Ligand SMILES: Nc1ncnc2c1ncn2[C@@H]1O[C@H](COP(=O)(O)OP(=O)(O)OP(=O)(O)O)[C@@H](O)[C@H]1O
C-alpha cells in the first residue's frame with residue numbers, strides 16, 4: 001500500500017505521518033499544488049489532504065484536485081461525499097434537506113426582492129450567516145426588519161468581507177476580559193482592523209446571496225459530535241457571555257455526562273446517509289430534540305485530545321485514549337484491503 005500526503009503543519013497530516021511511521025507504511029509527502037500532481041500520484045493507493053478554509057490556495061483548488069483523483073481510482077481523504085459541502089453552509093442546507101436530516105430551518109435567497117419580501121413577513125430574531133468561516137466569526141443575530149434589510153442591501157450590493165475585522169477585535173478583547181487572551185492578543189486584534197491578513201485579502205467578497213436560520217433559543221451551549229467510521233466522540237461548547245454563540249468561545253466541557261446521547265445517535269444515523277468518512281456535527285437543542293446547525297469534515301485536532309473516551313455504533317461508551325486521525329487512516333486502509 002502506498003500513501004501520499006499533502007502536509008500542512010498543525011493539521012491532521014502531522015498525525016497521519018506519525019501513523020505511517022508507526023505502522024511502517026510506505027508514504028510520500030507531496031505538494032498538491034504541483035501542476036503535474038495527477039501524474040505524480042500514479043501508482044498510489046491513498047491521497048490525503050486536510051485542506052483548510054482559511055488557506056486561500058486550499059479553498060481555491062483542494063476540492064478539484066481531490067475529486068479528480070477520486071476518478072482515477074485513488075482513495076482520497078476527504079472524498080467527495082465527505083468534503084463537497086465543506087465550509088459551505090448553503091450546500092449543507094440542501095444536502096441535509098435532501099436526506100431529510102433535522103436541520104435548523106434555513107433560508108437562502110439569490111434575489112434581493114424575494115429576500116426583502118421574506119424579511120417583511122417573518123418573526124424576529126433570526127440568525128444571519130455567511131456560507132463560510134469558523135469560530136462563529138460570520139454568524140450574527142438579526143433582531144429586526146431594519147437589521148435584516150441592512151444585511152440584504154449589503155449582500156446584494158458591495159458584499160461582505162469574509163474576515164470581519166471589528167468582530168475579530170471585539171472577540172479578542174472579550175477573551176482578554178475573561179482571561180482567555182493576553183493583552184498582546186488584544187493589540188494584535190486592534191492591528192488587524194488596519195492590517196488585513198493575507199488570506200482575507202485574497203478571498204473575494206461574499207455577495208449575491210443571503211442566508212438565514214431560525215434562531216433556536218435557550219441553548220447555553222452547542223454539542224459537537226464527530227463521527228469517524230463506527231466511532232463517535234463529542235464535546236460541549238459553552239456560549240460566550242452575553243452572546244448566543246458557542247463555537248470559538250474556548251469554553252469546552254469534556255464530561256461525557258454533559259453530552260445528550262440523542263445527539264450521538266442522530267449523528268450516526270445522518271452520517272450513514274451522507275456516507276462521509278469523517279463528519280463533525282454541531283447541534284443545538286429545541287425542546288430537548290437535537291437540530292443540526294452545520295457540518296464539517298475538518299476540526300482542530302488539539303481541542304479533542306482531552307476527550308475521555310468515545311462511543312461505538314451501539315452507543316456503548318469506551319473510556320480510553322484515542323487518535324481520530326489514526327482512525328481515519330485505519331478506515332482507509334481497510335478499504336484498500338477489501
Ligand atoms: N440557528 C441557531 N440558533 C441558535 N444558535 C445558533 C444557531 N446557529 C448557530 N448558533 C450558535 O452560534 C455558533 C456558531 O455558529 P456556526 O456553527 O454556524 O458557525 P461557525 O463559525 O461555522 O462555527 P464552527 O467554528 O463550529 O465552524 C454555534 O456554535 C451555536 O452556538
Ligand SMILES: [Mg+2]
Nearest residue numbers: 247282293294
Ligand atoms: Mg459550528
